Amino acid sequence: MTTIASPAPTDGPTRDPRILVFSTNTISDPGIDLAGSAHMSYSPGVRVISLPCTSGIRPSWILHAIDAGFDGVFIASDGDECAFLPDCSKRASAIIAEAQRRLRQAGESPQRVRLAAICSVCAEPFTKHITGFAEALATLGPAQRRPVEAGVA
Amino acid sequence: MTGSSAAANARRIGVYVCHCGGNISDYVDVDRVIAAVEHEPGVVVARQAMFACSDATQGDIERDIRELELDGLVVASCSPKLHVTTFRGVARRAGLNPYEYSQVNIREQASWIHTADAEGTTEKAIALVRGGIAKTGLTEPLEPIVVETTQKALVVGGGIAGMRAAIGLADLGLGVFLVERAAALGGHVRGIGAMYPNGRDGGRLIDELAASIKARPSISVFTGAEVIEKSGSFGKFSVGLRVGGPGSETLTVEVGSIVVTTGFETYEPEVGEYGYGIDGVVTLPEFKAMLDASAGPLRHAGRPVHDVAYVYCVGSRETPTKPDGNAYCSRYCCAATAFASIQLGEADPGVRQYHLHRDVRTFGKYELLYERSRDLGSIYLKFPDAEPPEVALEPDGRLLVTVRDLLTGGERVAIPADLVVLVTAMVPRSNTELTGLLKLPIGRDGFYNEIHPKLRPVETTVDGVYIAGACQGPRNSSESVASALAAVTQSAVILKKGYAELDPLVATVDAVACDGCGKCLDACPYGAIELSAGVATISETACKGCGGCVPLCPTDAIDLRGYTNDQITALIDGLVGEAVA
Numbered sequence: 001m002t003t004i005a006s007p008a009p010t011d012g013p014t015r016d017p018r019i020l021v022f023s024t025n026t027i028s029d030p031g032i033d034l035a036g037s038a039h040m041s042y043s044p045g046v047r048v049i050s051l052p053c054t055s056g057i058r059p060s061w062i063l064h065a066i067d068a069g070f071d072g073v074f075i076a077s078d079g080d081e082c083a084f085l086p087d088c089s090k091r092a093s094a095i096i097a098e099a100q101r102r103l104r105q106a107g108e109s110p111q112r113v114r115l116a117a118i119c120s121v122c123a124e125p126f127t128k129h130i131t132g133f134a135e136a137l138a139t140l141g142p143a144q145r146r147p148v149e150a151g152v153a
Numbered sequence: 154m155t156g157s158s159a160a161a162n163a164r165r166i167g168v169y170v171c172h173c174g175g176n177i178s179d180y181v182d183v184d185r186v187i188a189a190v191e192h193e194p195g196v197v198v199a200r201q202a203m204f205a206c207s208d209a210t211q212g213d214i215e216r217d218i219r220e221l222e223l224d225g226l227v228v229a230s231c232s233p234k235l236h237v238t239t240f241r242g243v244a245r246r247a248g249l250n251p252y253e254y255s256q257v258n259i260r261e262q263a264s265w266i267h268t269a270d271a272e273g274t275t276e277k278a279i280a281l282v283r284g285g286i287a288k289t290g291l292t293e294p295l296e297p298i299v300v301e302t303t304q305k306a307l308v309v310g311g312g313i314a315g316m317r318a319a320i321g322l323a324d325l326g327l328g329v330f331l332v333e334r335a336a337a338l339g340g341h342v343r344g345i346g347a348m349y350p351n352g353r354d355g356g357r358l359i360d361e362l363a364a365s366i367k368a369r370p371s372i373s374v375f376t377g378a379e380v381i382e383k384s385g386s387f388g389k390f391s392v393g394l395r396v397g398g399p400g401s402e403t404l405t406v407e408v409g410s411i412v413v414t415t416g417f418e419t420y421e422p423e424v425g426e427y428g429y430g431i432d433g434v435v436t437l438p439e440f441k442a443m444l445d446a447s448a449g450p451l452r453h454a455g456r457p458v459h460d461v462a463y464v465y466c467v468g469s470r471e472t473p474t475k476p477d478g479n480a481y482c483s484r485y486c487c488a489a490t491a492f493a494s495i496q497l498g499e500a501d502p503g504v505r506q507y508h509l510h511r512d513v514r515t516f517g518k519y520e521l522l523y524e525r526s527r528d529l530g531s532i533y534l535k536f537p538d539a540e541p542p543e544v545a546l547e548p549d550g551r552l553l554v555t556v557r558d559l560l561t562g563g564e565r566v567a568i569p570a571d572l573v574v575l576v577t578a579m580v581p582r583s584n585t586e587l588t589g590l591l592k593l594p595i596g597r598d599g600f601y602n603e604i605h606p607k608l609r610p611v612e613t614t615v616d617g618v619y620i621a622g623a624c625q626g627p628r629n630s631s632e633s634v635a636s637a638l639a640a641v642t643q644s645a646v647i648l649k650k651g652y653a654e655l656d657p658l659v660a661t662v663d664a665v666a667c668d669g670c671g672k673c674l675d676a677c678p679y680g681a682i683e684l685s686a687g688v689a690t691i692s693e694t695a696c697k698g699c700g701g702c703v704p705l706c707p708t709d710a711i712d713l714r715g716y717t718n719d720q721i722t723a724l725i726d727g728l729v730g731e732a733v734a
Contacts, residue, residue, distance in 0.1 A: 020725060035261075035266055047284075049728070051700065061725065085699060
């Protein structure tokens, strides 16, 4: 009815890159929590989804995140410490390779996906990794978003 | 205000945003978060609380659940590690299924990590809460998986930890099978004479424990025995044992839990490593056996021992000189060496003892052993990490140890010695067969891995299988016994009730979408998936809920409960935080 504010421009000029992080409930998420408990700092563009194990990530979720507006996806895996799967690193790498293949196919840079092993006390390494990734994504520029839904002006 | 978009399956979700007494609200504008989410689809109430975990707020949430007939709950406060149990309890008490509640972390992963950016933190908190609401909108009531438990436990490994565990389990009224591969119980401790800190005799200690075991008819001991197969799962394992070597008797025992106390092996130096192989260069356990067997001054190869040099960290903390070597500290050896040198110094006040170390880790009360050994004349020299001492054989048949001592400004010191003692590491036991049978997780150091060293120190990812003692990592006998008793308590917690409840967050198969290709069977190391009538079926009790099978299904027929495809995609959409105008 009443128009109070005009909608924000679709591509804001200087926005921190949005990064979706997949962490694990027992190992890397506690490491990420620890960064907060220690009052370290990274960009608020970083958003975390915690799962039991990073070997359970569907490549389609990574693609969906980019489509939805994330600039990059960071997988904070358990590396060799995974308590579920002895070949967890290999599985997570295969998931990333598949996601990167699909990204390339969609004309996106495979560098929008990154993996590092983050342990339960890896607060500082995580902060460094994610800050470095944010810088790399800023250089890369915004992802070419494909419309998720039609009909919204 | 009833939304026109209300679908037939519209949810009734309550959202509670916590201030955490300022820990959150000093950085996050909680009013704005509430305003941003209170009209989200499915939300019927959104409130803020000074402390969501306080008894008063818990009561308020319970009242809302009842009066507003909520069917979903979102609490935005601290890390889920802290209060998931608390709020699941709130839901349960108010008659809401606990699995219809989601925790959103706006403290450790928002207010505390972006303290310099109030605007960014608030925006992020809004996105996190929206994600939580979207995910909660897709929850379904779940019931814990209830399994009956057998009131018996199996202890694998009859060293000091296993023996003490068996006694503890029996005293709690559980039946116990104690399995030991060697011909006799007692492990390493049986062979040690005086043990630190107070000189108790290891052999005698083991005899006492063996007598206690004998006095408890509920403990069945199998020596010369091994585990050869395992089936079933948590609460109802069926374990095959072979007793008395190959080709001999096999039997099957039914147990509810398994405690693994298989201990360690002593590091065996390579020939030439610090002179190992030269007569007079011995390991700490070999030296200890010499000490325990002799009264008064020590003799070696027919000659009196006047000078002893101890080289610390042999096989431990090797990475400065051996990148693929053992990175860990073996923890027991500094105190054990200080104690051995006291034993020798008291038996032979004239003996000269030199401790060549990287740093001395006689932690806690064991510091007194270090002090006592120095009082008896022991000299401690500190060598650089990357420059270990060298051991050589002199023409006169004596040994010469050269070392750079950082405590005297890096001076090179040459020490003639009659005995060189290599303070050897604890290394993981090679138990490939048992590890494979029980699916025990192995850490980077080669020892078995607990779920969490502080919060769940004896549990493994295999429900009902516990680890204790030095199979988990280097530790001394009293620490081994402490962890063994922790495993006893954990076993009793699940077995004494007669049933156990498992988290139902396991993988499920959409039988229509499954084409029976069987790829998921290979993906599961727990053997939880079977093909029946051309469709994959997943055992709720055998599934560990890791989700490793999910991305490997070519037809996307597998979902992990609590983390379904629909929930994760909805969560991603919420988290991205791009407001649709």
